[in-house]
Amino acid sequence: MDEKKLKKIFRRYWPVLILGLFFFLRLPSLFEPFTYGDEGIYLALGQALRAGQVFYRDIHDNKPPMLYLVAALTNEFWLYRMFYFLWSLVTIWVFVKLAQKLFGKNKPAVILATFVFAFLTNLHTFEGNIANAENLMMLPTIGAFYLILKNRSWFWSGALLSLATLFKIPAGFDFAAFLVFGFLVAKKKECLKLFHRAAMAVIGFSLSLSPSHSHYATQGALTPYLKAAFFQNIP
Numbered sequence: 001m002d003e004k005k006l007k008k009i010f011r012r013y014w015p016v017l018i019l020g021l022f023f024f025l026r027l028p029s030l031f032e033p034f035t036y037g038d039e040g041i042y043l044a045l046g047q048a049l050r051a052g053q054v055f056y057r058d059i060h061d062n063k064p065p066m067l068y069l070v071a072a073l074t075n076e077f078w079l080y081r082m083f084y085f086l087w088s089l090v091t092i093w094v095f096v097k098l099a100q101k102l103f104g105k106n107k108p109a110v111i112l113a114t115f116v117f118a119f120l121t122n123l124h125t126f127e128g129n130i131a132n133a134e135n136l137m138m139l140p141t142i143g144a145f146y147l148i149l150k151n152r153s154w155f156w157s158g159a160l161l162s163l164a165t166l167f168k169i170p171a172g173f174d175f176a177a178f179l180v181f182g183f184l185v186a187k188k189k190e191c192l193k194l195f196h197r198a199a200m201a202v203i204g205f206s207l208s209l210s211p212s213h214s215h216y217a218t219q220g221a222l223t224p225y226l227k228a229a230f231f232q233n234i235p
Helices: 003-030 037-050 066-074 077-103 107-120 138-149 154-165 170-185 188-218 222-231
Strands: none
Touching (some): 037 066, 138 170, 188 222
């Protein structure tokens, strides 16, 4: 096969090649023994939920509930890691879309950015193989900013960042940052439209958070929920 054909194949199928790199970097994590204590905590809380206990009232940890809900859904260590494996695969694909939007026709920049992202987020050095909240929150966060850059629904962008916040509180600061940045770069004639978009984003952001607050309020766990999942993590 000549060089021109190889270049043509690479230009067309480079996302598949990068996903292949991801596959081989992440594959060992599906067969690793349990070694990371935090994953055991997540699974313990997930099993407690299946047994009828209420987070923050009957059993305690200092993260928002989404991570424990994933653990409850999978229930077993290998399924928990498999879920994270598939979740990360989708994360890289959405990152490709974001990079294409950011860099436009500069394909080398898109490829390099995606390669660096896929490589670094799969290294054990940065706990890329661990199904931690920081890793899981990347997918809805990246998806939210992709929708914003595409000038799609700000409501759903806010909803995605709300979902990310239910994995860990830093995503809430991402939400605040994109609102502030939007107003900083907006032209004067666009301010009214931007206020409307920001209002829709705030409504979307409350879509997941408000029901979670209501749920724990009805379970007598609102105060410990707010302290553990939010106030302890803000510093």
